[in-house]
Amino acid sequence: MIRKLPSGRWQVDLRTDGRGSKRIRKSFDSKAEAKRFETFVMAKRAEGREWNPSKADNRTLKQLIKLWFNAKGVHLKDGERRKRCLDTMAEFLGNPIARTVKPTSFLAYRAHKIQKGASKKTLNNHLGYLNAVYNQLNRLNEIDFDNPIRNVEMIRLDERELSWLTVEQIRHLLKTIEDFSQNPHVHLLTRICLATGARWGEAENLQLRHVQEGKLTFVNTKSGKSRSVPVSKELFEEIRKHLKEHGCFSFSLSAFRRALDKSGITLPPGQAAHVLRHTFASHFLMNGGDIVTLQKILGHSHISMTLRYSHLAPEHLSKAATLGPRY
Known part of the structure; x- marks a missing residue:
């Protein structure tokens, strides 16, 4: 609306989206100026841009980062660790105005960390953490600018070698533990991982209430979801005892x-106890198990993780050539 004031000036008084929306009022010396302003404001509104x-x-x-932590990070298992990592990143970048962070600044941080020996996988995680801060706050309408590092690409990773133990190596390892380890738990924990594909930490977290009805229930898992895996009667009774x-x-x-x-078994770097999980998965498929069931046993969120083992089940996958539609 345009109206003439007692002072002789002309006032524009409007709400761009009707009642309850933002009100704009501005005075001009002439009605023509007021009209041009009103037209300008409404044109900008049509473009999705605010006048002020x-x-x-x-x-x-x-x-x-602090805002993200209070909104999201505090609820994550590794939230405290992520926040420390993000704060370290921010300090390296000079704690800049968040909307002004440049992709080249993050790339400089990444190059520095690579020179210090950080793995590519770790640095992809760091990029994911920083992306999460911007994206989460944007979804919550806490910021109104785009993620400034959204176009930085993850480092391409080579597929990690999955090593697994043969039956002879399994027997040798268990005998070595039996003969040389003074730890009363390690022999049984090794067998639990071999029998269920559990991660070492998941097996260590087992308590008596998790060993029921012939199954082991793993809680506080990497995915956050509990899962139950049946075991043989003998192993079940031994674990309870x-x-x-x-x-x-x-x-x-x-x-x-x-x-x-001590066993002399050589593995790729970073394997250690995880080889037990790979060993279960590999033998499960080689002995006729299927990928979907294996995914559920291992607790993988995505089938793509389980498909890394698919080359070990050529007989199972070869059915694709014979069991499709005939035409």
């Missing part, structure tokens, strides 16, 4: 690593 945009967001990267006698498993990974070294 809000003040530039000058919060620092650390301020946004062990937990009744010892209360619970103690940290035994170091003992396993020492026994593995």
